[in-house]
Amino acid sequence: MGRGTGRATQADVARLAGVSQATVSLILNGGETGRRRVGEQARQRVLDAIQMTGYVANPAAQRLAGGRTRIVGVFTYEPVFPRDSRDFYHPFLIGVEAQAEALGCDLLFFTGTPSSQGRQRLLGDGSYRLGIADGCVLLGRYDDKRDLADLLGRDFPFAFIGRRESAAGPVPYVGADYLTATRKVVELLFALGHERVGFLGDLRRDEPSVDRAQGYHESVRAAGRRPVVLDGTGLSGGEALDLLGDNGLTAAVIWPSGLAPAIRAAALARGLSVPGDLSLAQLGDAESETPDDVEWTGFRIPREEMGAAAVRLLYEQLVSATPLTADALQRSLPCTVLTGTTAGPPTASASGSSARPPSRSAG
Amino acid sequence: MGRGTGRATQADVARLAGVSQATVSLILNGGETGRRRVGEQARQRVLDAIQMTGYVANPAAQRLAGGRTRIVGVFTYEPVFPRDSRDFYHPFLIGVEAQAEALGCDLLFFTGTPSSQGRQRLLGDGSYRLGIADGCVLLGRYDDKRDLADLLGRDFPFAFIGRRESAAGPVPYVGADYLTATRKVVELLFALGHERVGFLGDLRRDEPSVDRAQGYHESVRAAGRRPVVLDGTGLSGGEALDLLGDNGLTAAVIWPSGLAPAIRAAALARGLSVPGDLSLAQLGDAESETPDDVEWTGFRIPREEMGAAAVRLLYEQLVSATPLTADALQRSLPCTVLTGTTAGPPTASASGSSARPPSRSAG
DNA sequence: CTGAAAGCGCTTACAG
DNA sequence: CTGAAAGCGCTTACAG
Numbered sequence: 001m002g003r004g005t006g007r008a009t010q011a012d013v014a015r016l017a018g019v020s021q022a023t024v025s026l027i028l029n030g031g032e033t034g035r036r037r038v039g040e041q042a043r044q045r046v047l048d049a050i051q052m053t054g055y056v057a058n059p060a061a062q063r064l065a066g067g068r069t070r071i072v073g074v075f076t077y078e079p080v081f082p083r084d085s086r087d088f089y090h091p092f093l094i095g096v097e098a099q100a101e102a103l104g105c106d107l108l109f110f111t112g113t114p115s116s117q118g119r120q121r122l123l124g125d126g127s128y129r130l131g132i133a134d135g136c137v138l139l140g141r142y143d144d145k146r147d148l149a150d151l152l153g154r155d156f157p158f159a160f161i162g163r164r165e166s167a168a169g170p171v172p173y174v175g176a177d178y179l180t181a182t183r184k185v186v187e188l189l190f191a192l193g194h195e196r197v198g199f200l201g202d203l204r205r206d207e208p209s210v211d212r213a214q215g216y217h218e219s220v221r222a223a224g225r226r227p228v229v230l231d232g233t234g235l236s237g238g239e240a241l242d243l244l245g246d247n248g249l250t251a252a253v254i255w256p257s258g259l260a261p262a263i264r265a266a267a268l269a270r271g272l273s274v275p276g277d278l279s280l281a282q283l284g285d286a287e288s289e290t291p292d293d294v295e296w297t298g299f300r301i302p303r304e305e306m307g308a309a310a311v312r313l314l315y316e317q318l319v320s321a322t323p324l325t326a327d328a329l330q331r332s333l334p335c336t337v338l339t340g341t342t343a344g345p346p347t348a349s350a351s352g353s354s355a356r357p358p359s360r361s362a363g
Numbered sequence: 364m365g366r367g368t369g370r371a372t373q374a375d376v377a378r379l380a381g382v383s384q385a386t387v388s389l390i391l392n393g394g395e396t397g398r399r400r401v402g403e404q405a406r407q408r409v410l411d412a413i414q415m416t417g418y419v420a421n422p423a424a425q426r427l428a429g430g431r432t433r434i435v436g437v438f439t440y441e442p443v444f445p446r447d448s449r450d451f452y453h454p455f456l457i458g459v460e461a462q463a464e465a466l467g468c469d470l471l472f473f474t475g476t477p478s479s480q481g482r483q484r485l486l487g488d489g490s491y492r493l494g495i496a497d498g499c500v501l502l503g504r505y506d507d508k509r510d511l512a513d514l515l516g517r518d519f520p521f522a523f524i525g526r527r528e529s530a531a532g533p534v535p536y537v538g539a540d541y542l543t544a545t546r547k548v549v550e551l552l553f554a555l556g557h558e559r560v561g562f563l564g565d566l567r568r569d570e571p572s573v574d575r576a577q578g579y580h581e582s583v584r585a586a587g588r589r590p591v592v593l594d595g596t597g598l599s600g601g602e603a604l605d606l607l608g609d610n611g612l613t614a615a616v617i618w619p620s621g622l623a624p625a626i627r628a629a630a631l632a633r634g635l636s637v638p639g640d641l642s643l644a645q646l647g648d649a650e651s652e653t654p655d656d657v658e659w660t661g662f663r664i665p666r667e668e669m670g671a672a673a674v675r676l677l678y679e680q681l682v683s684a685t686p687l688t689a690d691a692l693q694r695s696l697p698c699t700v701l702t703g704t705t706a707g708p709p710t711a712s713a714s715g716s717s718a719r720p721p722s723r724s725a726g
Numbered sequence: 727c728t729g730a731a732a733g734c735g736c737t738t739a740c741a742g
Numbered sequence: 743c744t745g746a747a748a749g750c751g752c753t754t755a756c757a758g
Contacts (some may be wrong), residue, residue, distance in 0.1 A: 372751055372752085374751080385754085388752065389754095423751080424752035426752090429754095528749070
């Protein structure tokens with residue numbers, strides 16, 4: 001196999017149709033020009049020959065010659081089809097697939113890239129296979145700053161799903177406006193009458209965390225209150241609940257969202273009511289359809305729309321005659337605030353120590 | 364775009380190192396030969412030059428010169444990433460992805476193919492795009508006999524997930540041995556002491572249905588009993604339950620599996636017990652992790668393994684010097700029998716009319 | 727042992 | 743309006 005697989009080439013088609021190979025190419029992708037330049041007769045003969053031979057363009061050759069392949073690359077740092085049911089990528093990929101189909105593009109997943117330590121490295125040891133695609137959509141919670149700089153250094157269009165920053169220049173991305181969404185959710189809690197609204201979560205430096213923290217601070221400041229930021233890293237639901245109680249909080253926004261159900265469960269287990277005694281909000285809907293059938297207060301991340309928009313951003317870069325401005329390269333989609341049922345007005349009884357009933361000894 | 368991107372080429376490296384371009388290529392991928400053939404001095408100079416220029420091989424050129432693309436095509440008749448949660452393809456694709464990664468192959472999904480009536484047509488006018496890959500794995504409940512014949516007619520390696528038959532010749536596939544699995548499940552029910560075991564389901568002519576029906580008949584015959592085959596097409600759980608009762612059945616195998624939970628629910632609603640009054644078995648585990656938390660008697664379809672085996676079958680065709688025999692092209696994987704909790708020995712009270720208590724008037 | 731050359735299958739200027 | 747030719751960046755026979 002390999003060499004001369006018997007696949008028909010433009011030359012084969014040309015021979016059969018009695019035209020030159022270049023003419024076949026022209027008919028296939030000359031567009032308006034091709035239509036004018038080639039006679040209808042020859043055109044028909046070529047089309048017939050294509051049918052007969054089952055000719056399919058070789059994308060490697062197309063690419064090498066400077067053409068487009070109509071293949072959109074998709075790079076994920078973890079398997080696209082995870083074995084466990086928690087499927088982080090799926091909602092984004094629904095949008096990616098739909099938009100690709102709308103543009104008549106196929107989707108190439110770079111599963112073959114050698115992975116190191118269970119994670120794929122995008123570039124690296126020269127075996128980069130990206131180039132066969134017209135461009136690439138990237139997604140994943142993890143990202144390598146070196147990859148980012150490498151990518152920017154090359155002349156290869158790409159688009160991240162999720163905001164990314166790099167010192168090497170403006171990274172093309174479609175993000176979600178977590179900052180505004182967080183502001184609105186915190187404002188909602190203040191509007192319900194809470195005196196203090198806490199921020200409990202992982203205090204990380206990645207973009208999604210930073211955006212939420214900033215949104216929180218802005219809204220607290222705007223409300224003329226003092227921020228209460230609590231580090232929830234590694235805490236169990238019960239421990240997190242204690243922390244909220246210790247700080248006399250009647251309301252808190254939780255990040256990442258996965259911690260929120262555990263806190264709620266711990267609260268219920270202690271005979272507290274949510275939102276009666278404690279209002280909770282998630283800063284973003286969890287990936288899976290909430291298995292706890294609770295309508296969480298918080299906001300919805302427009303994952304499907306982000307996937308579709310990333311493919312569009314990629315294609316705009318391809319089509320644009322001039323490089324896109326930083327402004328055009330970086331897009332944020334709005335999140336939808338979810339009123340939900342886990343936040344409500346504070347009750348009289350819900351004061352500082354309410355979250356920690358006296359019957360329970362300090363841990 | 365694309366043209367003269369300023370990326371360093373082997374020619375650039377060669378110039379800098381004072382060797383020929385071919386020598387650069389040799390050093391890069393000549394392996395053992397290259398090591399012997401090129402002097403250590405030149406070798407070092409080339410390596411340095413690669414460092415300096417940041418040279419990375421152009422994959423399109425590599426492929427064009429080399430032949431194989433190491434791209435495995437994947438064709439599904441419906442979206443790969445469905446919007447609703449019932450995800451038929453996912454379990455198969457876990458295996459496909461894992462095997463592709465193991466072989467160092469990327470995965471190309473043909474989303475760009477024009478669809479008609481919501482369903483993708485494999486070939487037809489858009490047949491173009493298949494050839495991009497080295498071969499193609501196909502999956503989907505639906506299949507078009509014309510596509511099958513077309514595919515067999517071309518010199519393009521492929522492999523179906525799920526048994527397929529065509530008058531045009533042996534179709535390469537990796538199926539599951541539904542026949543044997545069905546036999547075993549029916550035998551299990553007989554072994555539990557049931558006098559009669561019914562087959563209730565869609566009586567279709569597609570391969571998965573035919574295999575199960577045949578397995579049922581074989582095991583009934585082997586047990587020296589009479590078959591009771593009931594058409595359950597379009598029935599509600601209650602109606603299906605009536606049908607079983609009318610035929611005096613204490614045990615039945617259900618196909619497709621989706622009907623089984625409805626029958627069980629109807630039985631429970633009428634105060635019957637499963638398996639006390641009625642033993643039920645599914646002929647294949649449902650796609651989704653059973654949302655009804657019941658451990659069904661029946662068998663498990665090795666979906667993941669099927670996906671992986673299909674990719675392997677594809678590559679064996681590519682690698683093999685001679686065409687594979689029909690025997691090698693068509694593979695069946697065994698299913699695992701699940702004892703489950705929905706089948707048990709018949710009770711004395713469980714006789715003909717038990718499934719239909721007298722309190723209920725005929726429908 | 728080494729370098730020069732052919733060729734992979736395309737696209738797109740470029741001559742007739 | 744059309745065809746012949748150059749060239750994309752590689753790999754791998756093939757001559758010296």
